[in-house]
Amino acid sequence: MKIVSVVGARPNFMKIAPLLRAIKKHNTHHAPQPTIEHLLVHTGQHYDYEMSQVFFQDLKIPEPDFYLNIGSGTHAQQTGKVMIEFEKVLFQEKPDLVLVVGDVNSTIAAALTAVKVHIPAAHIEAGLRSFDRTMPEEINRIVTDIVSDYLFTPSPDADENLKREGIAKEKIFLVGDVMVDSLLHNKARASESDILEKLGLTTHHASTITPYTLLTLHRPSNVDSRDNLVKIVNALKEVSQKIPIIFPAHPRTLKKLTEFELLDSPPFASDAVKVIDPTGYIDFLNLEMNATFVMTDSGGIQEETTVLDIPCLTLRNTTERPITVSQGSNILVWNDTQKIIEESLKILDGKGKKGSCPGLWDGRTAERIVQIVISRQEI
Numbered sequence: 001m002k003i004v005s006v007v008g009a010r011p012n013f014m015k016i017a018p019l020l021r022a023i024k025k026h027n028t029h030h031a032p033q034p035t036i037e038h039l040l041v042h043t044g045q046h047y048d049y050e051m052s053q054v055f056f057q058d059l060k061i062p063e064p065d066f067y068l069n070i071g072s073g074t075h076a077q078q079t080g081k082v083m084i085e086f087e088k089v090l091f092q093e094k095p096d097l098v099l100v101v102g103d104v105n106s107t108i109a110a111a112l113t114a115v116k117v118h119i120p121a122a123h124i125e126a127g128l129r130s131f132d133r134t135m136p137e138e139i140n141r142i143v144t145d146i147v148s149d150y151l152f153t154p155s156p157d158a159d160e161n162l163k164r165e166g167i168a169k170e171k172i173f174l175v176g177d178v179m180v181d182s183l184l185h186n187k188a189r190a191s192e193s194d195i196l197e198k199l200g201l202t203t204h205h206a207s208t209i210t211p212y213t214l215l216t217l218h219r220p221s222n223v224d225s226r227d228n229l230v231k232i233v234n235a236l237k238e239v240s241q242k243i244p245i246i247f248p249a250h251p252r253t254l255k256k257l258t259e260f261e262l263l264d265s266p267p268f269a270s271d272a273v274k275v276i277d278p279t280g281y282i283d284f285l286n287l288e289m290n291a292t293f294v295m296t297d298s299g300g301i302q303e304e305t306t307v308l309d310i311p312c313l314t315l316r317n318t319t320e321r322p323i324t325v326s327q328g329s330n331i332l333v334w335n336d337t338q339k340i341i342e343e344s345l346k347i348l349d350g351k352g353k354k355g356s357c358p359g360l361w362d363g364r365t366a367e368r369i370v371q372i373v374i375s376r377q378e379i
């Protein structure tokens with residue numbers, strides 16, 4: 001059986017790494033089932049060292065077999081370029097299945113290209129919905145799900161969404177969260193990272209860590225509008241008076257902060273907010289594990305903080321991952337300056353939200369996916 005997997009942007013790499021491990025494990029112990037021939041395609045949607053290559057090193061992902069060199073552009077440019085280049089790979093390699101993960105432009109483009117040439121597509125992290133169609137990811141999720149043949153879901157809410165949209169239940173497989181596989185696999189290594197020492201938050205032999213909060217921001221709705229970004233920045237001014245903020249800044253956000261001339265004034269031009277380059281995965285996990293709390297508009301970080309049971313303030317008004325709120329440590333605070341400050345103060349007062357880990361977020365999701373794909377192929 002020949003499988004082609006597609007990655008393109010930062011959050012794809014931690015989702016594909018466990019699948020590569022599960023495929024390798026299957027091939028070692030496969031008899032009497034068929035072996036899997038696997039090829040990895042990197043679209044090049046993200047291309048900076050800190051947004052791409054570092055994850056190949058940290059997650060021990062082999063060099064991609066194909067690099068499509070798509071780069072940045074408008075939605076149509078990115079999606080169209082991936083389709084044109086990926087179709088060539090499919091004509092050449094003729095795989096039995098295309099695996100896509102998450103909700104980025106490379107995801108929708110690869111799934112659409114595959115099914116149009118009659119190659120089945122499997123979507124990992126299917127069924128998530130924010131119900132906000134102004135988010136480019138929401139369109140990507142809906143279209144990827146409607147065209148895919150296998151829908152691997154992380155939580156029961158995703159199954160419900162797919163069934164409500166009329167997708168046949170035979171296509172839906174509740175397998176858990178593949179991103180959690182990566183987290184659990186790398187947690188011990190992450191605890192050895194020296195990132196806190198590098199940031200001056202601890203010393204080599206010290207058992208104490210200076211309390212800090214970890215911030216990430218990159219949603220267009222938060223960072224592309226000066227007004228919305230200023231609402232968040234105003235909250236950061238207050239919060240950073242109480243606790244230092246570590247801010248690995250996404251390239252989109254750094255560009256916008258520069259363009260809006262916000263970087264040279266408080267809170268950024270002080271030690272209270274440390275703006276750093278995006279970090280590798282191992283360092284970032286360490287920063288999450290040791291943070292007093294996390295502020296983010298990321299999708300995946302809402303899940304990681306739920307597994308680590310670190311309070312998370314999500315700087316959005318919706319989430320496609322509602323289980324992180326109903327069961328996990330996540331609270332939606334949007335760009336509401338007062339709410340961000342209030343919830344931060346509550347956490348600093350020892351009243352942070354505690355949660356529990358959703359079922360099937362156990363580190364074995366990728367193995368379940370490989371078993372399902374193989375057993376269906378044998379029918």
Ligand code: UD1
Pocket residue numbers: 009010011045046047048051072073103104105106136137218250251252255299
């Ligand atoms: C993309 C995904 C988003 C995901 C995020 C993860 C889509 C529609 N969006 O958003 O779902 O949460 O990745 O990080 O697919 N840039 C660089 N270097 C890079 C990559 C990007 O400088 O290596 C800059 C470019 O100016 C680019 C901008 O960031 O125009 C945005 O990149 P893009 O891939 O279009 O979207 P993201 O905001 O990264």
Ligand code: UDP
Pocket residue numbers: 010011014216248277278279280281282284285297298299300301304
């Ligand atoms: N991440 C990282 N370094 C950073 C920021 C995030 O390694 O500086 C990791 C994080 O641990 C998670 C993933 O990137 O695994 C989330 O990606 P991102 O927030 O870019 O995308 P989203 O999940 O919102 O689609």
